[in-house]
Amino acid sequence: MVANITSLGRSGLYDWMVQRVTAVVLAAYILFLLGYFISTPDLTYADWSELFACTAMKIFTLMALISLSAHAWVGMWTISTDYLKNGVVRFLFQGTCGGIMFVYFVWGVQILWGL
Amino acid sequence: MGQKECEEAVSDNRPVNLDLSQFSFPLPAITSVIHRATGLILFVGVAFVLWAFQESLSGEESFNAMKSVMQGFLAKLILWGILSALLYHLVAGTKHLLMDMGIGETLEGGKLGAKITLVVSIVLILITGVWIW
Numbered sequence: 001m002v003a004n005i006t007s008l009g010r011s012g013l014y015d016w017m018v019q020r021v022t023a024v025v026l027a028a029y030i031l032f033l034l035g036y037f038i039s040t041p042d043l044t045y046a047d048w049s050e051l052f053a054c055t056a057m058k059i060f061t062l063m064a065l066i067s068l069s070a071h072a073w074v075g076m077w078t079i080s081t082d083y084l085k086n087g088v089v090r091f092l093f094q095g096t097c098g099g100i101m102f103v104y105f106v107w108g109v110q111i112l113w114g115l
Numbered sequence: 116m117g118q119k120e121c122e123e124a125v126s127d128n129r130p131v132n133l134d135l136s137q138f139s140f141p142l143p144a145i146t147s148v149i150h151r152a153t154g155l156i157l158f159v160g161v162a163f164v165l166w167a168f169q170e171s172l173s174g175e176e177s178f179n180a181m182k183s184v185m186q187g188f189l190a191k192l193i194l195w196g197i198l199s200a201l202l203y204h205l206v207a208g209t210k211h212l213l214m215d216m217g218i219g220e221t222l223e224g225g226k227l228g229a230k231i232t233l234v235v236s237i238v239l240i241l242i243t244g245v246w247i248w
Contacts, residue, residue, distance in 0.1 A: 045178035
């Protein structure tokens with residue numbers, strides 16, 4: 001087996017599984033939010049802040065954020081290994097993606113829990 | 116094949132046709148490329164989503180400001196774009212999960228799955244457009 005040092009789980013099979021499990025979490029989160037928007041046509045700040053003040057929603061959102069980070073990493077990694085053949089370019093691209101992903105994650109946590 | 120032809124067939128000088136415009140892409144290849152492209156779009160789109168998320172939860176005033184920003188044509192267009200990419204990615208991803216379960220793994224199944232992916236996501240994208248405007 002050829003292990004690629006930049007792959008998330010050092011194994012394609014593990015990455016494949018991560019991609020699917022996180023996809024299911026993200027799909028559930030997105031469908032929940034879409035359902036919420038559709039069933040609350042005249043959304044007010046009170047409704048919206050009450051929703052995210054709830055611990056269950058915070059847990060669900062944090063789960064979605066973690067899933068997004070892993071899912072996007074595997075996806076961007078796959079794209080970079082397929083289309084970027086130059087080692088330096090690929091490494092820089094992956095580094096940038098990882099950096100952006102980390103910023104997204106911390107930013108999301110910050111919004112969720114505030115100061 | 117004789118020795119000479121064999122050597123010629125594997126020779127490094129053989130013509131390599133990698134002009135993508137010369138290829139005929141089957142529909143499943145096209146839906147797969149769109150799946151990747153929408154993933155890339157969403158990766159960038161998350162920045163807009165997080166920004167809107169932040170503004171909407173920073174207090175009543177900024178929530179209402181965000182709400183009026185979202186009434187603008189450009190904001191609606193960006194929102195529709197992100198939601199379209201999201202819906203396509205979701206539908207194509209669901210097809211992936213079904214295929215992982217062994218549903219539609221044949222050549223015919225793959226072609227049909229690609230058609231269904233396109234039709235379902237186009238319908239959802241149009242409905243979303245109507246919902247936004």
